[in-house]
Amino acid sequence: MRINDFPTELCPSCFTVLESFSGCTVCGYPCVKREPHHLPIGYILSDCYWIGRILGEGGFGIVYHAYDLNIRHSIAIKEYFPRGICSRRDYSVRPMTDFDEDFNRGRERFLIEGRNMAEFENEPNIVAVRNYFDANGTAFLVMKYYNGSTLLEHIKSKEGGRCTFKEAAEYLFPVMRALDVIHSRGFFHRDVSPDNIFLAKENKEDKKGESILLDFGTAKSVFSDKTRKSMTGIVVKEGYSPLEQYGQGGANMGPWSDVYSMGATLYKLLTGKTPPMPLERCDKEILPPSAQGADVPPHVDSALLCALNLQAAERFQSMAAFREALEGKRESQAKFPDIQSFSQPQQVSPPSHSSSGWLLRFLLIAGIGLLGTAFYLWWQYNH
Ligand SMILES: Nc1ncnc2c1ncn2[C@@H]1O[C@H](COP(=O)(O)OP(=O)(O)O)[C@@H](O)[C@H]1O
Ligand SMILES: [Mg+2]
DSSP: OEESOSSSEEOTTTOOEESSOSSOTTTOOOOOOOOTTSOOTTEEETTTEEEEEEEEEOSSEEEEEEEETTTTEEEEEEEEOOTTSEEEETTEEEEOTTOHHHHHHHHHHHHHHHHHHHTTTTOTTBOOEEEEEEETTEEEEEEEOOOEEEHHHHHHTSGGGOOOHHHHHHHHHHHHHHHHHHHHTTOOOSOOSGGGEEEEOSSTTOSSOEEEEOOOOGGGGGOOHHHHHHTTTTSSOTTTSOGGGGSGGGTTOSHHHHHHHHHHHHHHHHHSOOOOOHHHHTTOOOOOGGGGTOOOOHHHHHHHHHHTOSSGGGSOSSHHHHHHHHTTSSOOSSOOSOTHHHHSOOOOOOOOOOHHHHHHHHHHHHHHHHHHHHHHHHHHHHO
């Protein structure tokens, strides 16, 4: 590996060639201090990728904007860097004591995830993976670089932190279709959430953007309980992960698990609120979006509550079924408490006049009469 022996300085954001870097004169990117656990700006990875600014950092990896020196194009590179169980020394990443097994297993899964994602290169709503490899003791995923923002950032910038059902459907239906393709090939995503859907924009005039699904969460599922404890809030995503994802190995997980996370994502978009975590919900039902002020038809309320059922078997078993229910093309499968009772005051039912009610009353009166007669005869006999 060589550091900074690329003959010129580049801006870490727009990769314009500069004499020296103290803030970019073209795109205005400032001169920022780098965290010690990040690869430095200008580092050349695998003799090919000039590392630029940080695009994002989660508990599991660091995403850099980078410049591919071969194809002379900007790309995004994700480095496997599970926080809390590894550290960097001399540009290399090493597992911390006692965590090497999980770190290595996670790295293997990260590369498998890369291979799986690369299979979907013709899917316009799934992040395009260009390459994956191991280097520096860790693993890297090279992706197409998208300009824009995550759905979470987008929604936060809107009034009330929410949007209409029409807008939400425009963002999410293409991703739901992409998830159907993923499921049909035997994979599932495990980490659908508003910060893992990117609104890619062609240019500044592009107001709408195209939704791109990022960040498959497969590798997160291989960690042991010990590692999971030291990475709380990372292996599962609060409010978005279904109940079955809380155990090690993710037994009973399937397309219905992505259905739950997609339901939670839509809930956030419509209400501005993240649904409560499954363990907080217990037997309490979740409030439908209309009870949270969202202007949605009843079939959307029902479909969303069905997708967010704690019981995997009660949810839609496919993303297509969920989408069709949202479009009003099919009934929701699961039974719910009367949705009206959440949004309107409960009405007291008038007394029932059913035939079984009358029969019960008749038997009660007759019983009392018989008992009275028996007591009277006994009293007469004894006196
Ligand atoms: N291909 C990409 N193009 C542009 N930005 C990206 C790309 N991939 C990831 N990012 C940015 O990096 C952030 C973190 O990426 P993600 O893959 O979700 O990793 P993490 O495991 O850290 O959540 C994203 O929310 C997004 O802002
Ligand atoms: Mg992410």
